[in-house]
Amino acid sequence: MTNGSQPEPPLDAPFADWLRWALIRHGYDPEERGVQRRFADASGLPVATVSRLLRNASQPDVSTCYALGVTFGVPVLPLLVRAGHLPAQVLDKEPSPTERPAPATQQQALAALGITDPADQAAVLSMINALKAKDRREGAN
Numbered sequence: 001m002t003n004g005s006q007p008e009p010p011l012d013a014p015f016a017d018w019l020r021w022a023l024i025r026h027g028y029d030p031e032e033r034g035v036q037r038r039f040a041d042a043s044g045l046p047v048a049t050v051s052r053l054l055r056n057a058s059q060p061d062v063s064t065c066y067a068l069g070v071t072f073g074v075p076v077l078p079l080l081v082r083a084g085h086l087p088a089q090v091l092d093k094e095p096s097p098t099e100r101p102a103p104a105t106q107q108q109a110l111a112a113l114g115i116t117d118p119a120d121q122a123a124v125l126s127m128i129n130a131l132k133a134k135d136r137r138e139g140a141n
Contacts, residue, residue, distance in 0.1 A: 011091075015082050016056035022072050030054060043071040059083045 006024070009017040020030050028035050036054065040047040045067055052058040060068065060083045069076035080086045104112065110121045 011078065011081055011088055013082075014056050015059055016054055018082055019053050019068070022068070022074070026072060039071075043067050 006021060009021055023030050023035070023039060028039050030036075036050045037047055039045075040050045043050075045064060049058075049060075049064060053060055053064075060079070062080065062085060065079040065083050065085070066076050068074075069079050077086070078091060081088050081091060106125060107121070110116075110124060115121055115124055
């Protein structure tokens with residue numbers, strides 16, 4: 001097994017090359033017996049899917065790209081490009097701050113949920129504040 005210091009394969013490389021690189025980087029030796037089963041268990045993917053991807057016998061579908069992204073802790077968008085679901089140009093354009101929608105105010109969020117009565121809005125906000133206080137007390141985020 002290599003030490004995982006190899007550079008990431010280019011976007012146009014076969015998906016199998018990227019998967020092998022990612023496996024090695026995360027401590028899996030693709031040549032080791034049973035590694036496909038271990039990785040399948042860790043990722044929630046079928047062993048047959050992992051095997052096909054490593055043999056470059058198929059490309060991952062969107063849900064498989066998502067599962068791989070979550071398992072490896074990497075953004076899904078480049079995986080969708082690698083798998084041929086999106087063109088590489090989507091990676092070139094980051095939305096500018098002016099293109100991002102402003103966060104909704106509490107009143108806008110309540111209205112979007114259909115809660116328009118002022119007494120109902122106050123009750124919902126009171127419940128949210130109570131839950132946030134409970135989370136702070138219990139150390140949750």
